[in-house]
Amino acid sequence: MSLCLWFLTRCSSTALFLLLQSVVGRQTGLVVVQATVCSRWGVPSDKSLSQDGDVIIGGLFNLYYIPSAVEQGYTKLPTYEPCKGLAVEPLKYTYAMAFAVEEINRNSTLLPGVKLGYRILDSCFRYPWALQGALSMVGGDMHSCNLMASTPQSADGQLVPLLIGAAASTTGIMLSRILGPLSVPVISYLASCPCLSDRTKFPNFFRTIPSDIYQARAMAQLAIRFNWTWIGAVIVNNDYGQLAIQEEIRGKGVCLEFIETVHRETIVNDARRAALKIKASTATVILIFCWYTDVKKLFLELAKRNVTDRQFLASEAWSTSDDLLQDLAISRVASGVLGVAIRSSTIPGFENYLRSMHPSHRPDDEFFREFWQKEFGCTPGILLKTSLPACSGTESLEGVQHPFTDTSQLRVAYNVYLAVYAAAHALHSLLSCPNRDSPPGNNSSTCSSPKHIKPRELLQHLNTVNVTTPQGEMFNFQGADIPAKYDLVNWQNTPAGSLKLVLIGRVDGFDLHLNESAIQWSTGTNQVPVSVCSESCPPGTRKANRKGEPLCCFDCIPCAEGEISNKTGSLHCERCPSEFWSNVERTACVPRQLDFLSFNETLGITLTTAAVSGAAVTTAVFVVFLYYRKTPMVRANNSELSFLLLLSLKLCFLCSLVFIGRPSVWSCRFQQAAFGISFVLCVSCLLVKTLVVLAVFRSARPGAETLMKWFGPGQQRGSVGLFTSVQVVICAIWLSLSPPEPRRDLGFQGSKVTLECSMASVVGFSLVLGYIGLLACTCLLLAFLARKLPDNFNEAKLITFSMLIFCAVWVAFVPAYISSPGKYVVAVEIFAILASSYGLLICIFAPKCFIILCRPEKNTKKHLMAR
Structure with a gap:
């Protein structure tokens, strides 16, 4: 224009x-x-x-x-x-x-x-x-x-x-x-x-x-079909060339490494400049929208520089040029040209x-x-x-x-x-004239001459x-245009060294029909050339654009855990459904593995061993006390409460085993009840023991003889039963109203689903722990007051140390329990049970067993009564 x-x-x-x-x-x-x-x-x-x-x-x-x-x-x-x-x-x-x-x-x-x-x-x-x-x-x-x-x-x-x-x-x-x-x-x-x-x-x-818009779109379709996302372009400096570039890159996913324009007035210098650019480029596919005379100059320059490894895309202006096809000087450069041509026909x-x-x-x-x-x-x-x-007159074009x-x-x-x-x-x-044969008067149509x-x-x-x-053939004008039809052509080598034009497909409107097996590429083989800025991202990764570079230049970033990409060249990674997780390659979602504290894993085996060992040691102590039940050491420390305490400690050790294994409805309910009742029984025995010690020393004062009537054997058993029954009532109400239930925890260790017992009511669990803590603190306070009472073997000292350890363990348990993930919540609770049980067993019964077994001379009434 x-x-x-x-x-x-x-x-x-x-x-x-x-x-x-x-x-x-x-x-x-x-x-x-x-x-x-x-x-x-x-x-x-x-x-x-x-x-x-x-x-x-x-x-x-x-x-x-x-x-x-x-x-x-x-x-x-x-x-x-x-x-x-x-x-x-x-x-x-x-x-x-x-x-x-x-x-x-x-x-x-x-x-x-x-x-x-x-x-x-x-x-x-x-x-x-x-x-x-x-x-x-x-x-x-x-x-x-x-x-x-x-x-x-x-x-x-x-x-x-x-x-x-x-x-x-x-x-x-x-x-x-x-x-x-x-x-x-x-x-x-x-x-x-x-x-x-x-x-x-x-x-x-x-x-x-046809309009060039169809030609440009056909060439863009070819580039997309062969995954040529990184190409160079040499265009004539007018609307013909500029249109090709616009159509080639507008939303087609094709990027241009360079655009070289040529002018008819300066074609020699322009062709030299474009040839140097093509030789230095990383793109192996070059789009050329020029007249065939300009293309010839460019190919001659490329031939001088021995550039023979480029695949050229040709516009219809030169894709069928006999002048180029027959030129032996450019045959090595132009071999394999793939082009769009005006449709051919016969007359x-x-x-x-x-x-x-x-x-x-x-x-x-x-x-x-x-x-x-x-x-x-x-x-x-x-x-x-x-x-x-x-001329002689015999010249003819016939042959x-x-x-x-x-x-x-x-x-x-x-x-x-x-x-x-x-x-x-x-x-x-x-x-x-439709009515040419009608009488002149009836002819309503005007006929042109x-x-x-x-x-x-x-x-x-x-x-x-x-x-x-x-x-x-039938056609009609659609406005100014006719329906778009093109041929797809390929330049292939001939034995004579020149090139021949081979029809490899056609374009009908927006439909591309191509016989890929008939194409001879610039490499001389049937292998499609690769022309990309970055290799396609494999499954399991996604594209990440490089800052300041075209969209076709990118890095491949592995998908995060729980995300996958199962296609080549994915722009985004997709998150797996809640019950699934990504595999190692991040290419597929697989069902999550069930995870719980099992008897077969190292942690489970360790805790089980510790629990069974504690129960065995408790049984051994029980046997020792039973064998030496008539000795002063056993009788002086309320043998009945000692046996009951050993029994409750054994229950504490054994109840930790209920926490190991796959959670079920009944195991979730039983484990908390067994834990709460066992420990209340244990702490109740210690509390009554402490009260008895205080009562014994108080009764030695004048006027306090009747105090021991309230701490006889019956009263002691009744007190333990009373303290324990309160915990039984709390557990019964808790388990009947809002018991713990098995639940799948998807928030930790994404590849696994943690099976755990969910505390439906935090209040119930808090009351169980609070009641145990109340008895333990009371026992600790009383034992602390009785620690200096005059006696050669004051059991209140042992109870004080044991309760200090007990309280320290359970105070540390609370934050550890809240912050621990998955199955480690259960491990923390088991550890607290075992640690507190071992603390009670060792602090209270280890000194006694040492005297009974190793220092029998001190296991006498005289020694125990000495002040």
Whole structure:
């Protein structure tokens, strides 16, 4: 669009002047042609190809090569060098149009009674020449830049109502803008810019090539399909190249390592710079959106630097270029190219048409005469003065293998063919009279005359045309566009060293159909090239973007415990359900292992051994006391309470075993009850013992003889029973209202589910512990008061030490119990039970057993009564 504005502002409004003259001429039925000198344009070629007819359609083709561009400055008016060298492919497009017109004229049903003609001009890849040629066909002949007098010229049979042309999008934009006020339809065979699909801006534009948006998306699909997330790009510096980059990276998950732009004016330096960038890059896949002439310069530079390990993605502008395929100098670099190409088709009879062409049959065809001279090195005819010898007349294209006669894969030529048929069908619709056989008075339909076709009416019919070619292909314009269809091609090596074009798939709209097994990659094998910034993250990890780098460059972070990723390249790790945990590889969720304090594990075995040992030692002490029950040491310390205390200690040791093993409903209830009652029985015995000691020494005072009546054997047993029954009542109420229940704890050691006895009522457990603590503190206080009573063997001292240990253990138990996780809660409680039980057993009975067994001389009444 910018080129169009540049041209319009720097050509002295000549084009606008001609347009206004054309508008006036259309309105009056005559065309006034007036041209002015515009040396900045150069001198367009005066060669043309035409055929008379009732309706003439125009054609614009880039038949000659544009010379190397000259950099235009701002100190003088821009100049153009003349075009030289006939291009073979555009020449074939020209004859595709001529063939289609002749085929339509032979069709008795498409345009009956109407002969279709054409007028074809060369635009030489130059926007001013294309515009001048278009205006000359629409508004009148304009081959000279000399100022001419305004001479009216009849429009009958001379002016074209429709133009087939625009080999470039910029040219299409210009022609549509300039011819839009005249409503002259423009059907392009090669302008593919998506901007031209806008009907509000370009209502008179049509094309038989899909919009580039489909091509770019197809290339993005290829990159995604082969996991090419890290690629380089070389693009032409215009909308054609910029669109490819936008579509390639917009939400497609593809990142670009670099973007190199090339300009036609500085292609040599640009190609050298791009080649150095490609060689230094880490991307192995390179996207190229350029014209084939630019690509050739780039490949030659890469060949100089021996860069042969890159996989190239080709746009349709060069993916089928015979000039590149046959060039041996670039075959090593270009091998394996994967590209999107304009869909190919066949035109029956077209090859015979081309091969039967001869200058003698086409005396006015200057383009074909020049082609004949170039190919056979002779001059057809005797009137032309050239340095070449005259042709013998035996020259023929029948047996020649030449790109001009190769119709195996017609692409752009077929687009031209479709454009002619679209124009013919629109004319058929316009010229058809449904009531032609009706009486004149009843004919309500207005029939157009071939000699007076209005472009506006033709444009209306072109919008609704349905084209059916002789091959049976049907299509209609969807706005300006036709349904998107492409071929996918691959450049493969041949024994001769050159490259051949192999069809490997197709694109139909947004659907990609690809035969991957038929692809030959740049490596020469069937192994798909790898082009990534970072290798895909394996299952069990997730992507973590690197700061300041593209999204395709990332680190792989292992999933946290309890999370998994079971796909390659996961963005996030998923958390496992509550009853499951991640495996070691973090790739799957597995059921959590049940965890509880077991008899089989080391901790369980240790605690079990300690409990059984304590019970065994207690039994041994019981046996010793029973054997020496008549000795003063046993009798002096209330043997009945001593036996009861040993029994309760044994129960304390054994009740710890109930805490080990898999928790169940009954074990959870029984363990707490057994613990609470056993320890209350034990502490009650010590409390009564302490009271008895105090009572004995108090009774020795005058007037206190009756005190011992309250501490006889019956009273002692009753006191122990009373203290114990209170705990029994507390436990019964607790277990009946809100007993402990087995529960799965998911909050600790995530891979395991801890089975534990949950305290449904903390109050109940607190009352059990509190009551034990109350008795223990009372016993400790009384024993402390009685520790200095005069006696050679005062048992109150032993009780004081034992109760100090007992209280210290259970005071430390509370915070340890609260903070311990999982099964260690149970271990802490068992440890407290065993520690306090061992403390009582050792502190109270160890000194007695030592005297009984090792110092029998002290086990006498005299020794015990000594003060």
